[in-house]
Amino acid sequence: MARMSSALFYQDPRAAIDWLQKAFGFELTMLLEDADGGVAHSQLSFGDSMVMIGTEWTEDHKSPKSIGGKNTQTVSIQIDDDIDAHYARARAAGAEIHAEPATQFYGDRTYRCRDPEGHIWNVSQTVQVVSREEAEATSGLKITGWV
Structure with a gap:
C-alpha cells in the first residue's frame, strides 16, 4: 500500500508538537533530539496518517512565521x-x-x-x-x- 506524509518546519518544533497534540489529537510516535536537546526530527500520527515536524534547517525549509505567513501548501x-x-x-x-x-x-x-x-x-x-x-x-x- 502506498502512503504519503508531509513534513512541516517550525521555529519552535517542540511547541508545535505539543500544540498539534492538544489542538488536533495527534500522537507523538518518534522524537529525535540533538546533543543540545533540540528537536532534530519527529513523527506524529493521526489515525493511519503521519506528519513529520522539524526545525528550520536550511534557507529552503522555513516556518510560515519566518516568511511573512506565506504557505505553499x-x-x-x-x-x-x-x-x-x-x-x-x-x-x-x-x-x-x-x-x-x-x-x-x-x-x-x-x-x-x-x-x-x-x-x-x-x-x-x-x-x-x-x-x-x-x-x-x-x-x-x-x-x-x-x-
Missing part, C-alpha cells in the same frame, strides 16, 4: 467523527480560525485554521454522500473523476 485532515467537537478543541487551543465549520457541496463539513506559526490546516468530515450529478448541480462546476 495546506495540510488536510479527514476525520470520522464529530467535526464540531474537533473544531471546538482546535479553537480552544488557540487555532486562528479562517473558515467556520460548514457543509460543502461535495458532502463534507469542513473548517480551516492556522496553527501558531502560520501553517494552514483544513479539517473535514463526510456528513452526507453526494453523487457527482448532485455536486455539479449544487456547485455549477463540471466534475471529472468523481469516486
